[in-house]
Amino acid sequence: MSEDRLRRTLAAGEILFHQGQQGHAAYVIESGAIEIFSERDDVRQVIAQLGNNDIFGEMALLGDAVRSASAAALEPTQLLVVTHEHLNERLLGADPMTRHLLRTVVLRCREMLAWMRASGAARVPPERMGALADADEVESTDRELAFRRLRTEQELEAALERGEFQLYFQPIVRLSDRKVAGYEALIRWFKPGHGMVPPSEFIPVAEASSLINRIGLWILETAFDSLMKMDAAAGAREEPIFVTVNLSARQLTDPELLPALSMQVERLKGRNCRIKLEVTESLMIGNVVEVQLFIAHCRDLGVHVLLDDFGTGYCSLSYLHLFEVHTMKLDRSFVRGMAVSDASEKVVRGVTRMAHDLGLNVVVEGVERLEEADQAAALGIDYVQGYFYGRPAPLADALKKLVG
Numbered sequence: 001m002s003e004d005r006l007r008r009t010l011a012a013g014e015i016l017f018h019q020g021q022q023g024h025a026a027y028v029i030e031s032g033a034i035e036i037f038s039e040r041d042d043v044r045q046v047i048a049q050l051g052n053n054d055i056f057g058e059m060a061l062l063g064d065a066v067r068s069a070s071a072a073a074l075e076p077t078q079l080l081v082v083t084h085e086h087l088n089e090r091l092l093g094a095d096p097m098t099r100h101l102l103r104t105v106v107l108r109c110r111e112m113l114a115w116m117r118a119s120g121a122a123r124v125p126p127e128r129m130g131a132l133a134d135a136d137e138v139e140s141t142d143r144e145l146a147f148r149r150l151r152t153e154q155e156l157e158a159a160l161e162r163g164e165f166q167l168y169f170q171p172i173v174r175l176s177d178r179k180v181a182g183y184e185a186l187i188r189w190f191k192p193g194h195g196m197v198p199p200s201e202f203i204p205v206a207e208a209s210s211l212i213n214r215i216g217l218w219i220l221e222t223a224f225d226s227l228m229k230m231d232a233a234a235g236a237r238e239e240p241i242f243v244t245v246n247l248s249a250r251q252l253t254d255p256e257l258l259p260a261l262s263m264q265v266e267r268l269k270g271r272n273c274r275i276k277l278e279v280t281e282s283l284m285i286g287n288v289v290e291v292q293l294f295i296a297h298c299r300d301l302g303v304h305v306l307l308d309d310f311g312t313g314y315c316s317l318s319y320l321h322l323f324e325v326h327t328m329k330l331d332r333s334f335v336r337g338m339a340v341s342d343a344s345e346k347v348v349r350g351v352t353r354m355a356h357d358l359g360l361n362v363v364v365e366g367v368e369r370l371e372e373a374d375q376a377a378a379l380g381i382d383y384v385q386g387y388f389y390g391r392p393a394p395l396a397d398a399l400k401k402l403v404g
Helices: 084-093 096-119 126-162 199-207 211-234 257-267 281-286 288-301 316-322 333-340 342-357 370-378 395-403
Strands: 007-010 015-017 025-031 034-040 043-050 070-073 077-083 165-174 179-191 195-197 241-246 273-280 304-310 327-330 361-365 383-385
Touching: 025 126, 077 084, 077 126, 126 179, 126 199, 126 211, 165 211, 165 241, 165 395, 179 199, 179 211, 179 383, 179 395, 195 199, 199 211, 211 241, 211 257, 211 273, 211 395, 241 304, 257 288, 273 281, 273 288, 281 288, 281 304, 288 304, 327 342, 333 342, 333 361, 333 370, 342 361, 370 383
Parallel strands: 179 241, 241 273, 273 304, 304 327, 327 361, 361 383
Antiparallel strands: 007 077, 015 070, 025 077, 034 043, 034 070, 165 179, 165 383, 179 195
8 A cells, every 4th residue: 555545634624525425434633633514504513623643534434334524624634544444454353243343333323423413413412421531531542552553554554665674684503513504584674763663563563464464475575585695695505594584373374475485485496595484383283274284385395384482382292293394493481491490401301302303403592691502502402593693683794694
């Protein structure tokens, strides 16, 4: 979606829509003020004056309703646009009861508005004001959070089009020779006038919408481009360099993912490099059949799948045999546990031995000291990742490590 469809700017006195027009979007006021009014028998009746964070025009998003009133800017005004696509996406992701309740609430609101127009009332009846005020107070926090998420969603769409994302790469070190064996690709957002936005602020927003699919395809293509540059920089190696890319649950059902993956793999023919896709333990356990099918398709393409965050809450050992993964990544909590508990160390040794018996490589993340890397090596772990060997950094820094 282009940025001009995400926002509208109105001059003072400009009409946004007229009563009786077909509605196609709702709006959130970022700055300025909007007057909602109706015209009947050439008499203009003001229904409401709205300001920052107020939403209006939402009735037209459900059903075939036309605009029940007109809207005009009282001063220069900036609006966020909420489209049918935004609403439909959320309705599809909601359970049937939530969808039913939403439609019921909208119907009641329409009935209230019809009553106001029929009775000539400019405002809600006084006897209803107390209940509405209480509801406003309860909902104020949720409303602010909802609008903040909407703004972030639309900023993410614009950021993707403007090229504000970058991939950073954190080294994964092979313990047998303490050399860089590969990198994990991690997305970073550099927002103009703001700097780097923490992934924890925008990744959950992207994952809650279809944006994660578009962003995921960008990550995949960029990771493959970077992998080819790394391969060229690494030169002749006994073990080919690899890059790991994280996948979310929503991406597994994206019909464009496997074709895009196949196209990228085709580009690598004859090159000594490879890609690994990281799928979390919780995602695997919650989508067993889907993940099994996905892994089978990846195997046919020659793409490895890595089990990420192993040991973070599920009965992992009883499920591990269900998935033909290539590598297991132990959660950083294992590193912390090994430092303080002999029992934890024995658990890590046992898990590592079991993984090797299943033909899996083992990576442990969160290594921040040489002693932790040495301990991991003594336990038979194959690879480590953590700040001791490098923080996530731009591609240029990763290439320097490979050349050096």
